[in-house]
Amino acid sequence: MTEPAPAYPKEIQDSLKRAVRLEWWTLFWLALIVAMMGFAAGGSQAFRTAWIEDILSLLAPALFLVSRTVEKFRPTKGFPYGFLRADSLAFFFAAAALTAIGLFLLYEGGKTLITGEHPSVGSIMMFGREVWLGWVMMTALALSVIPPVILGRKKRKIAKTLRDKVLFTDADTNAADWQTGVAGMLGILGIALGFWWADALMAVLISLSVLKDGLQGIRISTISLLDGAPRKLGSLDIDEDAQAVIDRLGARYDDVRVQIRETGRYFRVTIEPSGSAHLPVGMAKTLIDNDAWRLIEVAEAVRDEWPDPRDPAKPRG
Known part of the structure; x- marks a missing residue:
């Protein structure tokens, strides 16, 4: 195949356009969520881990948009088969980054559990009143799960039409984001009730979710890169x-x-x-x-x- 890939059927072209629009919306909402959670960040390790996971969630939609552009490039003498596998390569690097950071977060959460480090959550002044920061963080977590879950379900349908493994994995991760939000809120609630270990335990569970997403991404992209x-x-x-x-x-x-x-x-x-x-x-x-x-x-x-x-x-x- 020395010429550009054949044109997609109209249904596939329309689905690709919708996928691109949804990924741009994903980047927009995730950027807002990351900023909101950064403002609310306090002493909860579970909250910080959930925040980092949301930051990492920016990788998949960004790389999908980049690879969607690269795969349109014409074949060259150096790349006679074109650049249709750009998404697999980009996804592999994103998955490797997720795996590495997931391992680091797992280490941090495990170390806190072993050493018995007690977290503390302070208060802030809002509208002239002192408010416990835990309420702010739990509100931020509750709000943070709504856009990804909605977008994830929409992207999953399109991914099935396109048979796009990168988009499907991204959608699956978004759709399951509520689990991270619930885990983060349970960790903060545990601090309020005096269970110091609950926060670190939830941080470990969230890091395992990050690690699972990373390993799954490596598995999927490796199969493609190795001509499976x-x-x-x-x-x-x-x-x-x-x-x-x-x-x-x-x-x-x-x-x-x-x-x-x-x-x-x-x-x-x-x-x-x-x-x-x-x-x-x-x-x-x-x-x-x-x-x-x-x-x-x-x-x-x-x-x-x-x-x-x-x-x-x-x-x-």
């Missing part, structure tokens, strides 16, 4: 469409090996004779004088008609 077979959204099972391609090509051509991988939202499929996994060195030497062992496959793309079932290794068109 397409997977279902949120699962390690083979995608239904990919399995259908494998089954039907296997039925059309006897004794062949079907290889399928994802390039962005597209599939690429190779059919090779099962008895000959690689290009013979003798043939490779006609193209490479030295180090012919490096050339293991030469593929011819099918464009006009399907190869003859009697000889699938020689496609026509």
Whole structure:
């Protein structure tokens, strides 16, 4: 594929436009939430951990928008397959950052539990009255979960239409944001009731949520980057469409090996004779004088008609 990827069907184009709009709205609301929670931040470790998680939540929508632009670039001599996998690479880096910070937050929460450090939440003056900062933080947490949950549910529907794993994971994280909010509020309430350990315990639970999101992102992006077979959204099972391609090509051509991988939202499929996994060195030497062992496959793309079932290794068109 030396030309730009084929145009998406109208339904997919419309869904992509909606996804882009929702990601911009996600960035807007998350930025407001981060600012609001930064203003309300006090001595609660659970609250600070929830705040950091919201800051990290900015990564996925930002990288989706960047990769959506990059994937439109035309193929070049240096990148003959184009940039359709930009989202997987960007998502991998975001997931790696989430994992690293999740581990750090888990360490901080665990250390507080072990050392028995008691948190303290002070008061602030609001409208001429002294108000316990815990009420302010719990209000901020309650408000912070509303936009992500709504946006996450909307994005999840679009992600299923687009079969976009990055968008689906982002939507799943947003939709589950209420759990972080509840955990943060329970931690602050625990401080008010004299259970000092409740705050650190909730911080540990929130950090585990961050760590889970990071590890899940690494798993999903690694499968794509390592040319794994397409997977279902949120699962390690083979995608239904990919399995259908494998089954039907296997039925059309006897004794062949079907290889399928994802390039962005597209599939690429190779059919090779099962008895000959690689290009013979003798043939490779006609193209490479030295180090012919490096050339293991030469593929011819099918464009006009399907190869003859009697000889699938020689496609026509």
